[in-house]
Amino acid sequence: MYRKIVYLLIAAVGVAAGCTKDPAAVTRNDAYASNNYPTSLPNLFATLVPAYGNWRSAELQGFELLCKDFAALEHATELAYGGDPSWTELTVNNLSTNNSYANDLWVGLYRGVKSTEVFFDRADFYEKNYASATEKDAISQMRGEAHFLRALYYFYLETFYGESYISGGQGGDKKGVPIITKVAPDLGTTQVKRNSVKEVWDFIIAELQLSAQQLKGVQWGGNDKGRATEWAAKALLGKAYVFTGDYASAKPILQDIINNSGKQLMPFSKYKDAFNGNSANEYNEESLFEINVDRNALGGYGIFSFPNNLTTSQGLIWSPCIIGDDGTEDNGAGLGYCNEFFNDKNLQRFGFNLPIYTTVANPDFDAGKKGSPKNLPKILDPAYRAQSLAFRSNQTVDPRLYVNAMQPWIDSGSNDGSTWRPICKFIGIGSGQRANFHGWSFKKFVTYDNTIFNRQAAADAANYYLLRLADIYLLYAETLINTGDAAQGLEYINKVKRRAYNYPVNGASPVDYTSLSDKTMAQDATLANNPLRYERWAELFNEGQWWFDVCRWKLGSSEAKYYATSLVGGAINWNDSKSYVWPVPINEINTNSNMTQSSGY
Template structure:
């Protein structure tokens, strides 16, 4: 290229333009250099987040929040925890894609159109796992001065981290069986190697390890004033009892049930106040998921609990848009005239489409939208009645039928029922039915049934010995989505062919 400068006139050339140029370049380079090291101004990020207790608290809050949305996702908390107990009836039109999950269609969990992302995919629970990894790894590193509550708060938050990790893994394991176990957060995303599934036993041991730590780190919430929506020592004991029971280590299960019971932190609600348990913060409840309404926040929703309600409990909501209590079963289970649990938690049975009333504190909070509501209840995750029945179950397995019967009657008595005297299988099945009566619609019964091992007897159309031996009570995984991410992942044995 030939650039012809303006050389028609003779011009003087001095050195000053070169100097100007030099200065310009120097000034620009140094002043611009800082602009290539920019950090986000409108977001917080890994490098600066883990600096104080208040952020750790937000991340713990985030962990609860992740679990809360995971449970709410397609109401999967109740899908996993209650549909496999045959306690609910779902309209074939509205809930056409849930029909195969019901007993009528033999609990065929593999067919759940449009629900695969929640029912066959456990990714959202791994978010919680990752969150707890982060909490556990980073809280230790933060100086105790950075916690407003000092060592106590630091222990509390760390303890909750351990508790929630165990809680998540235990839940994962009870839904899908053998989980993929990670023991730390992702450090270098480019070096993530595929991981195969670990055994259920390994997962259970991992939970126990975490819960042991949690029991040491946590105090009772009565002492810290944190309320039931945060895990405390009692919750850690209760979960340990459940984990040991799952492991069929009844001695330890019983021991930890005792730790809960003798702590004197909890007491059964009175018969009259039975329905207030789900209003939150009752003396019976050990751990709750916060879902209550407050005008300033949006933590309460309609679709989750509202799923059990219909007109007149919720204005204009047709019964076929709700999960209705299996009336036939309810009549079989309850002494309808006496049992307080029937009287206060099952309503509208005379309409033929009975509703579960545990979560029926409907709030039309906005006068300008008469159809818009939220359900102002908490989701009770663990409560004393459950632990008492668990202790009874452990006692039964340990050969102490007398104790088992005594504990069973304690629960019955609160419900306003007469004492019973049973033994052997009759007692064992009564423990199962008592769980049905007590815990229906609380998202836990299905796991109890798996643990108690009577699925073939309870649901002969759905369960065979083969299905039990291949653990066909667990849910299948969505291999199309998950396998490409982890080539070592395997499908649950039973669902390979069903």
């Protein structure tokens, strides 16, 4: 993400004070003037910036997409707040056509498409009227960025709203999303039909091929280092090929990234701290494309401020909980809104099999003083603590659990940036339900070293990875397995696992899988004997990837059976005829006479 976004106000100038204006000559000061803008290369880049910045909008990574949409769909979280019916629908995978999140995501993604169309329109204008011969390469590179961003927006549109993935050459005739490639000059041109699934994927692939060509060899540094590159385009291209079952085309693209991009898996020492706002880890050796998030925001209420901050407010939703001022869980404190906590079923999948913990009286408690974070009336049962710590040191639990979650009474957080307190059982769970849950807090992408309200109000810290090399390794493994090289495919699965267990990536290790049906940490039928599935679930947990795998591999019913219930929504009732596809928002149906709804709705 372009790091130093410039907020532009393009004003009409040159009219002397006191002059009488012809009403027909009055121009808007809140929009680009299509007859004279842009007139310079920096101005042209300014028209591309919104296509990047839109990813931090409230409907997307700024607030809803990861912590609400993906987290609920994938059951990464357990929702403790029951006051939002649309959110509750997400937790049981049963959306209605008026679901607010389905509407918001559609709007946010198509607004991103529109931003790229504006850039292409202005690039044509600038090339025709102002560009010098020496600027042609820079303009072409910007076009490459815009093609990548447009493909990325359509990738999300199609994976959420397209009626089907393409598998075994089937499904391409189903309804995809409308492809729009020009700025709409009037309302009539917005009345568009849905393209077929195949047409949309073909469009995405063509966009990425062109992007990779236009960005070939381009390297960004300094404040530009978050801009799209050839390797970002190829990474999404390889993913698109895998997602459409075209493994023959995916193989050379993914291999090219692995061999020639210069990227490598970051060491575990960095990986364990790569999701929580450490600026030294941003744009690291594994990252192919990420959304920039600045901790030091402009003040106000995060992304809901004006002007928008270079931040997100997702941390409000899955914020951790710490023991209270009196040293007890009963008066625990939240570091944000505390709407979601770590789903207990995921503890089991990562290999943590201890029962729900108990606390005991603290023998060192000073009864003559009030309880406090330094004078705890109760502590975790010592035997339970010893077992929990042994799980970590002996790696009998997948180490990625502790990258993703924080354990009550073992891990710590702070609500003032200096005093650290034990994590407590999640305070959002009702008192009548608390004994039934482990109640761990989230860690990945979470601000836990200070209450989020002390961070210039609702300002997160961590950049969000959209494409990273571990994902590419696992896509390559899948490709190799499906093109007749199972042994090499298994090796790439093991490379990802080795890093997670802090072993050298390229040599055999004690934790290697010995076959593609070897035992994993999971106990459920979906993942227990499928290392490829398990590694994609565990490695990319809570990064907005697993939902795509659930849909393309048709794992919905087995996932619903495993997670079984939602705290606020009750039973998860999966419906194969509709649950894999989000409905086209009712607002779109009502305003676009050519729009048709997906099957099942």
